[in-house]
Amino acid sequence: KGQERGVVTRFGKFSHLVEPGLNWKPTFIDNVQAVNVESVRELAASGVMLTSDENVVRVEMNVQYRVTDPERYLFSVTSADDSLRQATDSALRGVIGKYTMDRILTEGRTVIRSDTQRELEETIRPYNMGITLLDVNFQTARPPEEVKAAFDDAIAARENEQQYIREAEAYTNEVQPRANGQAQRILEEARAYKTQTVLEAQGEVARFAKILPEYKAAPEITRERLYIETMEKVLSHTRKVLVND
Template sequence: MAWNQTNNHKPELDPWGKKNSPEQDYSEKKEQKKSNEKKTSINFKKIFYNFNNIINHTTNSKNLLNKKIHPFLILVVIVFFIWCASGFYTIKEAERGVVTNFGKFSHLVEPGLNWRPVFINDVQAVNVETVRELATSGVMLTSDENVVRVEMNIQYKITDPSSYLFSVAYPDDSLRQATDSALRGVIGRSTMDRILTEGRTLVRRDTQKEIEETIQPYHMGLTILDVNFQTARPPEEVKSAFDDAIAARENREQYIREAEAYANEVQPKAHGKAQRILEEAKAYSSRIILEAQGEIVRFLKILPEYKKAKEMTLKRIYIESMERLLSHTKKVFIDKNSNSTLFLSLNNFISDQKKHNKSFLNLTKPIQHKSNFLKKDQEINYLSSLSPNHFLKQRRINSIRNDIKNIERE
């Protein structure tokens, strides 16, 4: 039978067209059953294989993703964020930030929140508001070859932070050395008396000036605010002698100040008194001149009458003079031929006589004090006012003035 020939539901024949025997059919069925079992087992394997392929494919896809985002890249990103966050810093109000780029000065930073690239830029905060102090002292030799111990305090502040950090290696130590050098130079040019007494202010000023001139070429970024010359004292061996000398100078200064105060108090009084005396002298001179002129005028008026009637004029002048003279005397003249009885109060008469004698003694008494001259002038003025035109009284007054002048000369 041919290979492509159908059997029409007849028992199968072998390839040569012969009918198979039952044993052969049984063996064929058995083999077919084995083959079917084999095919069935093969299909399960294929299914398991396919399932494994799917799982492996999923695992491979995850591995592919893991290969695309490498752990090192994640580490780099984290480090970058940490680097950026660590670059923020704050500068205080009294400070200024000095920024350096790989160790080289870049710029200054104002107070507040700022950022810098770490490991590239570095920032140093410098306080520019605080007033710093520097104290120095030592035993030094003066120009007059004396030894004195001096203590000085310097106040300064930073005005240029970049110059303060980079111009000089150790600016504070450099300032200390400049201060010591300037102080020794000024003390060496001064005497001990000047240092210990009135020259302290000049020493302080000269020291500050020399310190500024010394540090200026170095551009240290410092500004000297004040130099306090605290103490200057001699060695202990001669301290007591110098204390006595200083005390004597202080006493001298005190006496000078007291004398000046006294002079300032007395001089205005003396000037006022001198001015008053001058005014009184001018007034007295004017009065005497006017009185003399009045006498001249009076005699010139009497002269024509005297030429006409000499006896009558002389008698009238005599009577007027006696009237003025006797009107101020305490003496009582009576006519001896009169029979009238007079009653006099002897107590009043005696007391008035004592006062008159006392005033006369005061006029002739030597003057011992300046105030007496004024009293004499007042008495002279009083006598002149009583009889300004009487020549006898005028002579008395002139004689008293001459006595006063002689006493003043003595």
């Protein structure tokens, strides 16, 4: 087949590779194993794993790869597929152990995916198994069924908390400008009242300062005059009832 390469062994030892097409093979001497070098292969890794905050989480991950060196794929290790599966499980457990359960189940999917792919590539590189990683997909992460209900409640509580925070921030953004305007208005009114009060007080001081020499010269007459002026001001704004004795 066009997507396959033939790995020829002679008396059980690697001899050479053959391309698709007609090839001569000595009977009982050579053996040929066909290896597909174009198809995308997949393997899945899953299990219950321990997080950094000592919780357990069930994780599923899918790895896609392609054979790029048929000889190394067949002979570098006993089984390249099994070795890759074990390396994937090891890399995934190592990465999961670095993060909290909350982050794994929420916003940490992207970083866990990239960390796992990097760890996996570093793990298999020394073995040179003739395969190339194409992609690592983080399928699912969920708490074990025994604690799923409690964790769902915790997630819902956190979402409600975030909603309340957003609503409070929106209310603050709405109220703050209005409160600032009211505060500025009150401040301006207070300043105006202060100015008016000071001016009135200064006027009273000036009036009494003007009367003082008169009072010193004729206390009784000045006192009587001030009394009469005051009564005139008071009575001018009230109803008057005259009684005939």
